[in-house]
Amino acid sequence: MHPTRRQVLVAGSALAAGGPAMAQGQPQRGGTLTVQLTSEQRVLNPAIQASTGVYVMASKIVEPLVDLDAQGEPVGVLAERWEGSADGLTHTFHLRRGVTWHDGKPFIAKDVQFSAMECWKKILNYGTTLYQFLEAVQTPDDHTAVFRFSKPMPQGLLLRALPDLGHVIPAHVYEGTDIRTNPANTAPVGTGPFVFKEYQRGQYLIAERNPNYWRGNGQPYLDRIVWRFISDRAAASAALESGQVQFSPYSGLALSDIARLSKDARYTVSTRGNEGNTAHTVMEMNLRRAELAKVEVRRALCHALDLGFFIENFLYGYAKLGTGPIPSSSAPFYVPRPAPYPFDKAKAERMLDDAGYKRPSRGAMRFVQPLKLLPAPWGEYTINFATFIQQSLREIGVRVEIEARDAPGFLTGVYRDHNFDLTTGWHQYRNDPAVSTTVWFRTGSPVGAPWTNQYGYNSPAMDRAIDVAATELDATKRKADYQDFVKLAVDDVPVHCAVEHAFISVYAKRLMGSHNTPRWSSSSWHDAWLAPA
Amino acid sequence: MKRVGALALRRLAQSVPVLLIILVGLFLLLQLAPGDTVDALLAQMGGGDAAVAARLRQDYGLDVSVPVQLGRYLVRLLSFDLGMSAIYGKPVASVIFERLSVTALFMSCALAFAFSAGLVLGVVAARRVNGWPDTLISTLGLVFYAIPSFWLGLMLIVLFSVKLAWLPPGGFESIGEGLTGLAHVLDVARHLVLPILSLSLIFLAIYLRLMRASMLEVMTLDFVRTARAKGLSEGHVLRRHVLRNALLPMVTFVGLQFSTMLGGSVVVESVFSLPGLGRLAFESVVQRDLNTLLGIVLVSAVLVIVVNFIVDLLYAKLDPRIVAR
Numbered sequence: 019m020h021p022t023r024r025q026v027l028v029a030g031s032a033l034a035a036g037g038p039a040m041a042q043g044q045p046q047r048g049g050t051l052t053v054q055l056t057s058e059q060r061v062l063n064p065a066i067q068a069s070t071g072v073y074v075m076a077s078k079i080v081e082p083l084v085d086l087d088a089q090g091e092p093v094g095v096l097a098e099r100w101e102g103s104a105d106g107l108t109h110t111f112h113l114r115r116g117v118t119w120h121d122g123k124p125f126i127a128k129d130v131q132f133s134a135m136e137c138w139k140k141i142l143n144y145g146t147t148l149y150q151f152l153e154a155v156q157t158p159d160d161h162t163a164v165f166r167f168s169k170p171m172p173q174g175l176l177l178r179a180l181p182d183l184g185h186v187i188p189a190h191v192y193e194g195t196d197i198r199t200n201p202a203n204t205a206p207v208g209t210g211p212f213v214f215k216e217y218q219r220g221q222y223l224i225a226e227r228n229p230n231y232w233r234g235n236g237q238p239y240l241d242r243i244v245w246r247f248i249s250d251r252a253a254a255s256a257a258l259e260s261g262q263v264q265f266s267p268y269s270g271l272a273l274s275d276i277a278r279l280s281k282d283a284r285y286t287v288s289t290r291g292n293e294g295n296t297a298h299t300v301m302e303m304n305l306r307r308a309e310l311a312k313v314e315v316r317r318a319l320c321h322a323l324d325l326g327f328f329i330e331n332f333l334y335g336y337a338k339l340g341t342g343p344i345p346s347s348s349a350p351f352y353v354p355r356p357a358p359y360p361f362d363k364a365k366a367e368r369m370l371d372d373a374g375y376k377r378p379s380r381g382a383m384r385f386v387q388p389l390k391l392l393p394a395p396w397g398e399y400t401i402n403f404a405t406f407i408q409q410s411l412r413e414i415g416v417r418v419e420i421e422a423r424d425a426p427g428f429l430t431g432v433y434r435d436h437n438f439d440l441t442t443g444w445h446q447y448r449n450d451p452a453v454s455t456t457v458w459f460r461t462g463s464p465v466g467a468p469w470t471n472q473y474g475y476n477s478p479a480m481d482r483a484i485d486v487a488a489t490e491l492d493a494t495k496r497k498a499d500y501q502d503f504v505k506l507a508v509d510d511v512p513v514h515c516a517v518e519h520a521f522i523s524v525y526a527k528r529l530m531g532s533h534n535t536p537r538w539s540s541s542s543w544h545d546a547w548l549a550p551a
Numbered sequence: 552m553k554r555v556g557a558l559a560l561r562r563l564a565q566s567v568p569v570l571l572i573i574l575v576g577l578f579l580l581l582q583l584a585p586g587d588t589v590d591a592l593l594a595q596m597g598g599g600d601a602a603v604a605a606r607l608r609q610d611y612g613l614d615v616s617v618p619v620q621l622g623r624y625l626v627r628l629l630s631f632d633l634g635m636s637a638i639y640g641k642p643v644a645s646v647i648f649e650r651l652s653v654t655a656l657f658m659s660c661a662l663a664f665a666f667s668a669g670l671v672l673g674v675v676a677a678r679r680v681n682g683w684p685d686t687l688i689s690t691l692g693l694v695f696y697a698i699p700s701f702w703l704g705l706m707l708i709v710l711f712s713v714k715l716a717w718l719p720p721g722g723f724e725s726i727g728e729g730l731t732g733l734a735h736v737l738d739v740a741r742h743l744v745l746p747i748l749s750l751s752l753i754f755l756a757i758y759l760r761l762m763r764a765s766m767l768e769v770m771t772l773d774f775v776r777t778a779r780a781k782g783l784s785e786g787h788v789l790r791r792h793v794l795r796n797a798l799l800p801m802v803t804f805v806g807l808q809f810s811t812m813l814g815g816s817v818v819v820e821s822v823f824s825l826p827g828l829g830r831l832a833f834e835s836v837v838q839r840d841l842n843t844l845l846g847i848v849l850v851s852a853v854l855v856i857v858v859n860f861i862v863d864l865l866y867a868k869l870d871p872r873i874v875a876r
Contacts, residue, residue: 050727057595059595060595060637060638060639060640061640067596068596068597069595069596069597070597071595141603143593143596143597143600143603146600146602146603147600198610199640203640204640215727216727218826219639219646219649219826220650220826220830220831220834221722221723221726221824221826222722222726222727224726224727242727244726244727246722246726246824247824248721248824249821249824249830250821250822250824252705252822253704253705253708253720253721253821253822253823253824256705256708256709256712256713256720256721257721257824259713260708260712260713260716260719260720261716262712262719262720262721262722423585424586424837425586425590425591425594425595425837426584426585426586426587426588426590426591426594426838426839427585427586428586428594429586429590429593429594430585430586430590431585435585446597463601464600464601465601466601466604467600467601467604468590468593468594469597
């Protein structure tokens with residue numbers, strides 16, 4: 019764990035002064051942490067719904083088999099250790115002993131079997147793809163779960179997917195019921211450091227300290243966590259500033275407020291602790307549109323975007339240039355490369371000229387029909403990026419018309435009706451490219467499946483590269499395979515991974531023991547504590 | 552009393568076709584909005600494959616044609632079943648009931664405040680017409696009228712919650728403190744002060760202008776001169792003769808504006824994170840939760856009809872010449 023500057027300072031002063039200052043650096047028991055959330059979820063069950071909105075609440079109550087440690091390496095939670103067979107078809111997890119569910123029943127291998135076969139494989143988004151070839155989970159005894167796949171599953175992929183797609187729910191609560199409508203979906207029973215207490219829809223969720231938590235050692239330190247649903251972003255920063263709330267995760271405030279609060283000594287504003295939730299703000303291009311079917315045109319449009327300007331002025335600097343579909347935060351797979359399409363207006367114009375789309379006259383527009391741009395309604399990043407694209411492309415003689423829609427309208431327009439030329443997007447990276455990254459480039463997703471390749475990109479070379487990497491068992495070779503994938507994705511550029519960013523956390527400085535792992539906001543917060551106000 | 556009961560029944564019967572038109576119209580209108588509640592759910596999840604989506608559509612009854620969906624809804628409605636809420640996974644009736652109390656309390660307080668303060672200020676302004684109190688009150692009224700409620704709400708939060716720390720910035724009550732009795736009432740009251748102010752000031756401005764104009768008009772009428780001539784005190788004249796007559800347009804307006812206020816509460820409830828009907832309605836539109844939205848519209852329509860019915864009864868009370876029928 020890298021100490022924060024404050025912790026270093028505190029440690030320093032403790033050395034100098036001794037005595038009371040020391041207490042500040044040591045975890046203290048007690049206190050209520052109040053967290054602001056922009057929206058609530060339909061279910062609080064991470065075994066059937068994989069999304070940060072669920073994790074930020076439910077993963078304090080329900081735990082996964084594996085999480086990531088401070089260095090981003092898999093570390094056991096409900097699984098103590100694991101081994102995989104050489105052929106990649108069998109993965110054995112040795113489960114932690116002496117863990118009990120919040121209702122007092124012991125945690126056993128059957129729970130893992132039930133969660134994997136009934137929830138992860140059948141219902142969980144992304145899980146249905148990842149566990150497609152999971153044939154069975156065998157339970158030779160109460161503390162061993164053996165995952166059997168019918169196609170090789172790289173151990174690294176499984177371990178990096180499990181923190182998100184591997185939460186275990188109690189079989190005895192769900193068995194024999196309709197999993198989707200089980201009341202425990204909104205009143206979860208788990209093994210985690212906090213026990214579900216109360217959920218008032220539209221208002222708040224409360225979880226209280228689990229006194230029997232398996233980690234012991236006085237953990238968890240907090241007495242209680244309250245999540246408040248404050249949808250208005252201005253009201254959310256007011257709640258933070260009035261002290262009603264101590265933590266706003268996942269870029270939950272307006273970017274202008276985030277920039278303002280970053281200058282306020284009472285708060286920490288940082289992307290640290292969210293590296294595991296890196297995403298790209300992208301421009302997707304519909305290859306069904308004749309002009310965009312030409313790769314030179316697509317590249318020209320990318321060259322027209324001054325992304326450095328966008329990052330500084332629209333995103334207040336909390337982002338960097340994207341270099342390809344695998345973000346730089348992904349140590350096991352990332353190989354440094356330059357941003358592929360540097361801003362060059364003259365070059366962009368020349369490329370369009372060469373592609374046969376000359377301006378009819380000076381200052382006139384190149385395409386007969388303007389490009390129709392559907393901004394993804396996923397917050398300020400994607401919406402602002404749409405206006406930025408519109409302005410930038412006008413400079414090189416390409417007219418863009420924006421058609422704003424809300425979420426259901428957007429998903430229908432882009433993924434089902436393909437009724438767009440350009441769209442912005444938020445591509446979340448989930449620790450391994452096979453989880454939810456390659457699907458943007460692979461053919462074969464059915465029409466209407468959201469967050470897939472729906473812009474008509476079809477490259478046999480790309481499909482081959484993706485398939486080879488997905489089943490490669492050797493970690494080094496797999497990394498190399500993914501460089502082929504990145505190169506193709508960047509050269510063909512159906513999607514321009516323009517800007518890379520992690521979520522921004524804003525929290526009161528007195529929230530300690532926090533943001534110390536790459537997916538902290540989605541982790542269990544067992545070691546978080548509050549310094550006295 | 553019997554007459555009132557019969558009248559209420561007749562009004563209710565008259566309103567059934569209206570309600571039906573509203574519901575069917577809204578149902579069809581919402582079909583024009585692209586995407587359904589499964590799309591909204593997928594958006595929230597950040598992913599999901601086609602098979603999952605198809606199964607969810609089946610679960611929510613979205614896999615059949617629109618006329619069949621509408622037919623099913625209306626048949627259910629005959630047995631007073633509003634259906635299941637897609638967002639909350641509970642019967643719509645119970646979801647609405649939970650939220651209704653918050654909105655009812657919030658709106659009745661806002662209405663009562665706007666009405667009474669508007670009335671008093673209007674009377675004061677009318678009595679000192681063109682004097683400094685009139686100028687002050689009328690200017691204030693204009694300012695209130697011009698301020699959008701969401702902005703006012705945010706500014707009130709910045710001043711009273713962030714800077715002065717006198718009042719909470721949002722929510723309906725203190726969370727998890729288990730307050731009961733008077734402490735609970737006071738706690739809720741503290742949370743409602745700012746929302747009530749933001750929602751009611753614009754209506755206060757309208758009522759005060761209305762009251763002032765109406766008072767001025769009535770004060771010039773013959774019967775007021777008669778009342779003064781027979782030696783009644785000024786206060787008596789105002790209360791018994793002027794005020795009662797001047798109130799009629801105000802009462803009309805309360806009935807008319809009740810629905811406007813219901814609309815305005817959507818914004819204010821969002822700014823102050825109040826768990827009321829307005830926010831629920833907004834949430835159901837965004838998430839395409841058709842059942843919940845139709846349920847809210849039904850309840851709101853009934854509310855508006857009831858309030859207007861009460862207004863009609865009040866007319867008769869205020870002015871015996873008018874008979875409610």
